[in-house]
Amino acid sequence: MFDLDRWREIFQSISKNKLRSVMSGFTVAFAILLFTLLFGIVSGLSNSFKDAFADDAQNSMFVRVWKTSKPYKGLQTGRRIQLKNNDFDYVKDEYDSNIELLTARVNRNVNISYKNNQDNYSLRAVHPDHQFLEKTIIDEGRYINQRDLKEKAKVIVIGRLVKEDLFGEKPALWKRVNVNGISYQIIGIFSDDGGDNEERMTYMPITTAQMIYGNNDEINSISIGYNPDLSLDEAIAFGNKLERDLRKKLNIHPDDQSALRVQNMAEANKGVGTFMLALYFIVIFIGSGTLVAGIIGISNIMIFVIKERTKEFGIRKALGAQPSSIVGMVVQESVLITTIAGYLGLSLGTYILSQIGDSLEDYFITNPSVSPGIVIGATVVLILSGLIAGYVPAKRAAKIKPIVALRAD
Amino acid sequence: MIEIKKLHKSYPIGKDSLHVLKGIDLHIKEGEFVSIMGSSGSGKSTLLNIVGLLDEHDEGEYYLNGKLIKNLNEKKAAILRNKFLGFVFQSFNLISYKTALENVALPLYYKGVPRKERLKIAMEYLDKVELKDWANHLPNELSGGQKQRVAIARALVTKPKVVLADEPTGALDSTTTDNVMDLLRDINDEGMTVFVITHEEEVAAQTKRIVRLKDGIIISDNLTSKSKAV
Ligand SMILES: Nc1ncnc2c1ncn2[C@@H]1O[C@H](COP(=O)(O)OP(=O)(O)OP(=O)(O)O)[C@@H](O)[C@H]1O
Ligand SMILES: [Mg+2]
Numbered sequence: 001m002f003d004l005d006r007w008r009e010i011f012q013s014i015s016k017n018k019l020r021s022v023m024s025g026f027t028v029a030f031a032i033l034l035f036t037l038l039f040g041i042v043s044g045l046s047n048s049f050k051d052a053f054a055d056d057a058q059n060s061m062f063v064r065v066w067k068t069s070k071p072y073k074g075l076q077t078g079r080r081i082q083l084k085n086n087d088f089d090y091v092k093d094e095y096d097s098n099i100e101l102l103t104a105r106v107n108r109n110v111n112i113s114y115k116n117n118q119d120n121y122s123l124r125a126v127h128p129d130h131q132f133l134e135k136t137i138i139d140e141g142r143y144i145n146q147r148d149l150k151e152k153a154k155v156i157v158i159g160r161l162v163k164e165d166l167f168g169e170k171p172a173l174w175k176r177v178n179v180n181g182i183s184y185q186i187i188g189i190f191s192d193d194g195g196d197n198e199e200r201m202t203y204m205p206i207t208t209a210q211m212i213y214g215n216n217d218e219i220n221s222i223s224i225g226y227n228p229d230l231s232l233d234e235a236i237a238f239g240n241k242l243e244r245d246l247r248k249k250l251n252i253h254p255d256d257q258s259a260l261r262v263q264n265m266a267e268a269n270k271g272v273g274t275f276m277l278a279l280y281f282i283v284i285f286i287g288s289g290t291l292v293a294g295i296i297g298i299s300n301i302m303i304f305v306i307k308e309r310t311k312e313f314g315i316r317k318a319l320g321a322q323p324s325s326i327v328g329m330v331v332q333e334s335v336l337i338t339t340i341a342g343y344l345g346l347s348l349g350t351y352i353l354s355q356i357g358d359s360l361e362d363y364f365i366t367n368p369s370v371s372p373g374i375v376i377g378a379t380v381v382l383i384l385s386g387l388i389a390g391y392v393p394a395k396r397a398a399k400i401k402p403i404v405a406l407r408a409d
Numbered sequence: 410m411i412e413i414k415k416l417h418k419s420y421p422i423g424k425d426s427l428h429v430l431k432g433i434d435l436h437i438k439e440g441e442f443v444s445i446m447g448s449s450g451s452g453k454s455t456l457l458n459i460v461g462l463l464d465e466h467d468e469g470e471y472y473l474n475g476k477l478i479k480n481l482n483e484k485k486a487a488i489l490r491n492k493f494l495g496f497v498f499q500s501f502n503l504i505s506y507k508t509a510l511e512n513v514a515l516p517l518y519y520k521g522v523p524r525k526e527r528l529k530i531a532m533e534y535l536d537k538v539e540l541k542d543w544a545n546h547l548p549n550e551l552s553g554g555q556k557q558r559v560a561i562a563r564a565l566v567t568k569p570k571v572v573l574a575d576e577p578t579g580a581l582d583s584t585t586t587d588n589v590m591d592l593l594r595d596i597n598d599e600g601m602t603v604f605v606i607t608h609e610e611e612v613a614a615q616t617k618r619i620v621r622l623k624d625g626i627i628i629s630d631n632l633t634s635k636s637k638a639v
Contacts, residue, residue, distance in 0.1 A: 005524055016506035315502045318463060319563070320491025320519035323483045398483070403463040406502065 010333045020308070024301040024334075025341035028382065031294025032342045035287050035378060036349025036370055042283045044356075044368030049272055059100070059230075060133050061239050062263040063091075063222040063246065069258035073251055081250060081259050085210075085217040090249065091224070091242070098238050101225030103127035106209045106218070112158075112202065113178045114166040121162055123179075123202050125209030133223045134192070136203075141173045141188035148187075148205040155208075157188035159199040179204075182212065232270045239264035291378070295385040299392070302334055306393045313397055314405025323398035327391065334390025335383055342382035346375060410571060410602050411437040411460055416469035418455055429455045431625035432469070437604065439570070442597040442635075444605045444613040447622035453606045454575055456622070460604065461494055461573045462486045474570060491519050495564030497574035501556040503548040503563075510535060510544040513563045520567055534562040538592060554585030561592055571602040578612055590615045 014021045065081040088104045106125040111118060124130070131143040139160065148155055156179060163172045176183050184204065192198035210217060224242075226235050243262040244254060252259040306313075313326050353368045397405075418430040429452045437443055445453045458464040459471065462481065471478045474493055481489070495516075496502075503512045514531035522530070535541050538558035548556055557577055564572050574593065578586040590612060597603045597617075605616060613619045617636035621629040 005518060008524070009518070012506065012511075311502075312504055315504060316515070316519070317483075317487060318461070318490060318496050318502070319516040320487050320567075322487040322519075325519070401464060403458050406463070406498070 006329065006332065009329060010336060013329075013333060014337065020301075020305055021337055024298050024305065025337050025344075027297035027301060028294050028338045028341040028386075029345035029348070031290050031297065032345030032378060032382065033349045034290045035294075036346055037352065038283060038287050038290065039370050039374050040349065040353035040356075040368035041365055042279060043370065044353075044365035045279065046276055047366040047368070049276065058265060058269060059226050059228050059235070060265045061224040061226055061242070063224070063242070063260070064263060065221070065250075065260045066258055068252060068256055070253040070256045072253035072256070075251060079259075081252065083219045083222060085219065087246065087249070088219060088222055091222060091246075094245070095224075095238070095242065098227050098230065099224055100227050101129040101133050101223075103130040103133060103223050104206055104219040105130065105221045105223060106206055106213075107220045108209065108213055110179050110202070112156075112162070112166065114172075114175065117166045118178075119165055121200060121202050123204060123209070125204050125206040127206055129225065130203070130223065133225050134194075134198075136190045136192055139189050139191055141186070143188055143190070144203060144205050149207045152207045152211050153205060154182065154184045155187045155204065156184040157190060157203040158186055159201045160189060160191045161196060161199045162202060163189050226266070230266075232266050232273070235266035236264060236270065239266060291381055291385070295389060298334070298338060298385065299389040302330070302389045303393045306330060306397045310397060310400065310405050310408040313400070314402050314408065317402040318406065326398040327394045330394035330397070331387055331390040334394075335386040338382050338386030338389070339379070342379065346370075346378065350375075410439040410441070410474060411435070411604070412470075412472040413460075414470040416456075416459070416471060417467050418452070418459060418464075419467055429625050430459075430466070433625075433627060435620065435627065435630075437602060439602055440597070440600050442594070442603045442605075442617040443620060444607050444616040444618070445620045445622060446607060446610075446613050449608075451622040452625045453622055457573055457575050457604065457606055460571075461496060462490050487519075491516060491567060493570045495567065495569035495572045497557070497560050497564050497572065497577045499576040499579040501548070501553075501560045501580075503556060503559060505548055508545050508547055509540060509551065509559045512548070512559055513566050516563060516567045531562070531566055534566045535559070537565075538562045552585075553580050554582075554588060557581060557585070557589055558592065561589065561596075565596060565601075569601070571604060572596060574603070574605045576606050576608065578607065578609065586612065 063083070065083055068075070068077055068079045068081065071077050083104075085104070088102075092099070092102055103126050108123040108125065109120055110123045111120050126144065127149065128143060128145050130136070131138070136143065141157070143157055144155070147153070156177065158172070158177075166172065166177065167175070172186050172189060175186050177186060178184075190199075190203075192201070206219070226238055230238060239262045243260065246262070247254055247256065247260050250260060313321070316326065317323075350370060353370070356365070356368055413433055413435040416430055416433040417428070419426040419428045421427075433456060445456065447453050455464070459466045460473075462473070462478065465481075473489065504515070507515070510528060510531050513534055514527045517527040517530060532541065532544060535544050538561055540555060540558055540562070543551060543555060548559070551559065557580075561577070564574075572593070577593070578589050581589060586609075593603050593605065594615065603616075605612070607613050614633060615635065616633060618630070618632050620627055
């Protein structure tokens with residue numbers, strides 16, 4: 001296949017006929033450029049979607065309660081629903097196989113002070129699994145563990161910004177702070193991708209909070225990380241069943257959304273998934289349209305080029321060129337031009353996308369880029385299209401009798 | 410070398426067909442220097458193209474170098490052309506983006522000769538037609554006579570058995586015509602068979618045998634004084 005003489009012939013033919021080569025190259029480069037930009041922008045859109053959900057685990061569910069909005073079994077509308085430890089245990093025991101992560105949560109507002117600094121912060125009293133459900137990133141120390149729960153330890157994990165408020169640049173780990181007048185030890189400092197509010201949060205063992213703030217077994221909400229082996233549909237079914245069962249257990253009307261609700265990421269994911277799928281279909285449709293337009297463009301140009309070269313082919317044949325050598329020459333030239341031009345279009349496209357970077361975030365486009373798979377795919381399509389675009393008209397040209405070709409002008 | 414028996418050729422024109430060659434019998438032996446004359450449209454080019462395997466005949470037999478030419482595909486025809494035949498055209502037919510040297514070397518490329526050797530041989534042939542100094546010029550930088558000499562060098566470079574020339578002097582003035590004819594005679598003196606179409610009596614007179622065509626048949630076939638000189 002590698003025939004230096006053949007390549008020399010081709011390079012000569014390309015470089016001595018620059019306008020023609022540039023023309024055919026331009027079509028391809030332009031098509032690939034559009035193709036790259038299109039895919040890049042869609043990937044940017046999809047990145048934005050992923051970011052929007054990045055704060056919490058993708059497989060999370062959230063059980064939230066408030067007041068009833070429907071009377072049920074003689075019970076009044078407007079009754080306040082309260083989750084308790086036994087509801088948490090119920091979920092834990094009933095759905096063990098469907099659950100990967102599980103935590104209850106008690107929310108409080110607390111005043112925290114260290115030396116002369118003090119401020120009010122939100123507190124979440126939780127189980128250890130909360131770390132993974134909230135994607136809390138431990139920067140120093142550790143998160144709450146089972147032993148803390150058991151011992152109702154007076155320990156606290158504080159957000160990066162809380163640490164900054166109270167300690168500035170000084171170390172905070174293992175120091176003691178006052179939380180509503182009671183002394184706690186800082187066992188961890190965390191950060192969170194969810195933004196400043198999340199990093200101004202504090203965490204303590206749920207058992208400690210229940211003992212100290214009210215000495216009861218009340219909880220505000222339950223978060224679940226469902227088993228990732230579940231399909232989206234199975235996860236949605238699980239969420240629905242959990243909702244029904246909990247309403248039944250708490251004597252809530254089966255349709256009372258206000259009283260108890262399970263917010264299921266699986267549903268959101270399914271929605272996003274469907275949306276992204278639709279988007280991808282549109283893009284594949286437009287993208288392949290662009291490519292096809294490029295292929296048609298280069299085919300047309302190749303037809304024109306070959307017509308222009310008919311006489312040259314006639315001369316070559318009179319001198320002993322076999323039809324296969326003519327076809328091979330044209331195809332190789334066409335493949336070379338499409339590949340180089342396609343590569344240029346692709347490079348320009350990726351360059352533009354990299355320049356866009358985060359500047360279009362307002363338009364919901366984050367970090368647009370094309371994946372290697374698409375790059376390779378597009379390259380293959382290019383080479384193939386160069387092959388076809390060259391082969392079909394070249395084959396026809398090679399069939400022309402030399403005497404006819406020689407007469408052409 | 411070339412043996413033609415009862416050769417017929419027609420061109421389809423719409424529904425009709427134009428009968429151009431109406432039974433040609435011609436035998437050209439190796440080393441002959443033959444010219445074909447005849448009025449415009451008498452079928453000279455048609456005959457030469459068939460001999461040159463650039464076109465196909467309809468009826469009759471054609472033997473090239475003792476081999477019957479029949480149902481040749483393009484590939485086989487290309488190999489035979491490359492091996493046995495050299496062409497010189499009235500309109501030169503040089504490839505415009507190649508230099509004189511590259512044009513001359515092209516048939517050797519199709520013969521599979523390595524590049525270095527190819528260029529060396531081509532240079533020798535350019536020297537033979539006294540165009541060594543023009544080797545790196547493009548065709549459009551050459552005069553008509555120079556172009557035709559490049560074309561002749563190209564026709565000779567593969568050492569063909571037969572050189573076919575369709576009005577090689579048709580586009581040249583009288584001095585360059587003499588130049589080209591001298592070259593063709595030199596080639597013939599080296600033993601190559603040369604087959605020339607011409608309109609000019611003076612040109613034909615320099616060959617050794619004149620075949621006259623009229624309306625697709627040979628009306629005369631005579632040796633010239635040159636042939637007796639040998
Ligand atoms: N491809 C073709 N299709 C149809 N008719 C053709 C074709 N080639 C040649 N002819 C016709 O065949 C006849 C002979 O043509 P040919 O070219 O052999 O003549 P010629 O003797 O070479 O003439 P000239 O001296 O003008 O070159 C002419 O009438 C011409 O019009
Ligand atoms: Mg003619």
